[in-house]
Amino acid sequence: MDAYEYIKGAIIDGKFEPGMRLGEEFLAKELNLSRTPIREAIKHLESDGLVVPLKRGVGVRNFTTEDIRQIYDLRTILEGYAASQAAIYRTDDDIRKMEEANIVYERVINEHVESDMDSIKEIVAVNQRFHEVIIQASNNAHIHFHLSKVVVVPIVYRSFYWYNDYQLKQSLEVHKTILQAIRNKEPERAKIAMHEHIYQGRDHVLKHLQEIKNS
Numbered sequence: 001m002d003a004y005e006y007i008k009g010a011i012i013d014g015k016f017e018p019g020m021r022l023g024e025e026f027l028a029k030e031l032n033l034s035r036t037p038i039r040e041a042i043k044h045l046e047s048d049g050l051v052v053p054l055k056r057g058v059g060v061r062n063f064t065t066e067d068i069r070q071i072y073d074l075r076t077i078l079e080g081y082a083a084s085q086a087a088i089y090r091t092d093d094d095i096r097k098m099e100e101a102n103i104v105y106e107r108v109i110n111e112h113v114e115s116d117m118d119s120i121k122e123i124v125a126v127n128q129r130f131h132e133v134i135i136q137a138s139n140n141a142h143i144h145f146h147l148s149k150v151v152v153v154p155i156v157y158r159s160f161y162w163y164n165d166y167q168l169k170q171s172l173e174v175h176k177t178i179l180q181a182i183r184n185k186e187p188e189r190a191k192i193a194m195h196e197h198i199y200q201g202r203d204h205v206l207k208h209l210q211e212i213k214n215s
Contacts, residue, residue, distance in 0.1 A: 003041035012157050018062035072202035074150045083194040084187035085138035094137035098179050101130040109168045120160050159201045162208045
């Protein structure tokens with residue numbers, strides 16, 4: 001069993017909730033592993049920003065409203081720039097890959113079962129594929145590195161968990177707009193569409209967090 005993947009999955013699925021302390025002894029017993037792979041996994045998770053150090057062990061990171069705003073602001077800058085550059089440098093093969101990703105995205109949205117974590121994981125994976133093709137098409141190897149430090153996986157999953165069918169289809173339509181702008185080599189339009197796409201996700205997460213806080 002891969003300790004990193006297990007703990008990361010448990011954080012994403014909500015088994016390990018925000019603020020929960022994760023001690024080495026507890027994790028070693030939970031995974032039936034020695035402490036060495038647990039320590040390596042914890043280092044990786046700290047680097048990902050999913051856990052934070054405590055006096056004893058680590059805790060699952062709890063993202064504040066301001067954290068979420070800042071994370072999405074950085075994503076908007078980086079992915080908007082990637083989309084604009086992709087509109088300049090994209091190849092026919094890049095366009096084909098984006099089209100294929102959107103075809104699969106539409107299929108998994110149509111087959112989506114609300115609140116089903118496996119269904120949500122599939123949607124997230126295909127959505128990520130579309131965004132990664134855009135980043136590759138941008139012809140800038142540094143963008144992927146910086147985005148890997150900004151995109152916080154649990155927040156992404158949380159946003160899709162709260163999407164209804166209409167909002168998922170709306171997300172697909174924005175994908176199509178981004179693709180059309182990149183296909184037509186319209187960098188400014190591609191950037192603006194990507195900005196709107198990411199800010200819609202941010203507003204969606206913040207709205208639900210506020211509802212939870214007020215309930």
